[in-house]
Amino acid sequence: MDRRAFLVSTMGGAGLSLMAATAGMATPFDPFAGVEPIRATPDRIFRTTVCLRPFRAAGPRIEVEEVGRKRVVHNYGHGGSGWSLSWGSAELAVGLAMADGVRDLAVIGAGALGLTAALTAQRAGARVTIYAREQFPHVRSARATGTWSPDSRIAMEKAVDPGFGDRWEAMARTSFAMYQSYLGLAGDPVEWTDRYILSDAPFGEAGRGAAAAPVVERPDDFLRLESRLRDIMPRSVELAPGTHPFRPAHARRNSSLTFNIADLAHQLINDFLIAGGRIVPMEFHAPGELSRLREKAIINCTGYGARALWRDESIVPVRGQIAWLIPQPGATYGAYYGGLAMLARRDGIVVQEVGQDEWFGYGDTNETPDHDAAAASVRQLANFWA
Template structure:
């Protein structure tokens, strides 16, 4: 047994899984903007407008944000060099819109964000926060995704300790995590290799498991910091709801438009490949002693604001109405793994697993 394994065998703190689903903010739901086939990151020119599309990242938007923003910046930079346009409209105030706006402002451009939601109201704000490739299709885009992952991870890691809500943490799993194994396969050496454990180091656990090292990005801190930094640099968020692509063109004067509308692209750009995937979260009070992530048919992410328990997956469900029974079931499941509740069978929506929804890239079957 290696020294790493011996250290990991010592039991780590047990979470307090007391949960009141009726407490304000205890149950949260969001809709992941998944795009069948692959995310959309590319350009088109319509009626003299240069459009950069950046949406459809499913549950991996936070993870891929900086890398995708760098690609957007490069595409816009090429356009600016030829057209000399200096104004850019960014559609959407979620994590993809905010990071894209940040990198575009770095070019010295005049950037305005248009959105019907403020950052705190977006699905991005409701994300769990683990840096891992979760629920995203990328068929035929392996090379591009590899570059995006490198840029995004490096940018996040370089921001640790600088007020962006990013920290490096271990994630303990009962079986190999496909979300993290995908990163290890696409970009060897980006993350430390996983460690096999003779026993998961927790109360109530007797079976082997695995330890990964990744990042935790806390969306409330990260998005708030991006919003404030953009405001300080003269980037406004203008509340505006568009009803169609024609409406976008009629109401905007900018010749360069960056489309980060997520599920909104289904209607605005008539993208029939967009599929809503609802996820629900149970939000427990913060527990500073918990300094690890945990996953076993669901996940537990201890953050500074809450201990977040999630792992639901409802394909084709496009509403953000939380179900208290579902949230309670998530907590009960994690509690049972720590020997604090009686194990019960989980309904299908409680299993957050790419294979169950055929989300794993068919070009990489070894990951299934």
């Protein structure tokens, strides 16, 4: 069905007369502008990437450790929420690092957490050098979905301390506010786009619809906190069968922030360099090697790398693979159906098998792309449309 036919069928007679009355004049309101079908064929895949989420059951590690004569502030272990929580986490870490007036700071790591910590420190008046083994586009942060997901695999219900929920909420609110300042910029580093959750059967209480598998009882489960942000997040609306362009009958829509990471990373790096920051390629093999840095205060933003560097076995990898399809300039939205998620970004259309719950990929260290699985995901994506 083309867009006009779709509008006609969903708007009925009123829509027809409205369209006739406005022919040659104003365009009728199209609530599905930008929701064009994705060209879901494997020949459109231009890369397949794998990333390991640095998950800690107790939540991100943001605390001070004295290493020889250095004050190290850890800022790692943000699971599937690193981009979303980055600014708020940076605020906590920078506060600890600059507590006694330190103005010369080292940041280890140049991913989402390292760049935002470095910028936050600069804005607080510090001189900052980043030391990192990899830089964009080779860091794991470059291989993220790019959506606002502040409580995705962030902690386990039973492992967090009683203050965690409040700290998380403060981090999420700070980040959410900071990302507003990246809206409307050339290159769209951050933008609001729609998300559709699709289901063959009516949505039940669970929210994901009856296409989801039955709930499996687990001994422990991931912490869900997003309801604490209800006052700042746009509401979701249910779309009646026949009123939306997707094949599954039932759909729910809400709006969320999309991070166009290629552009966002460029903006963060440029801002850091313009403010006088330096990035030095360097690898560390043990905490003792930090003694060779001239800075006394160091923020450790090594992400999954902290597992080896800090021998922190509380970090569990949660594998996620993305098949990247060539962007379609008109398509800027996301959709979820039957364990598959799609997000059409400016820098690529992300297609990702996400399973039925957050245990998908848990404990899997395999960072090698599976090209057959990527092609299968893209073929499955075609089922989103008639």
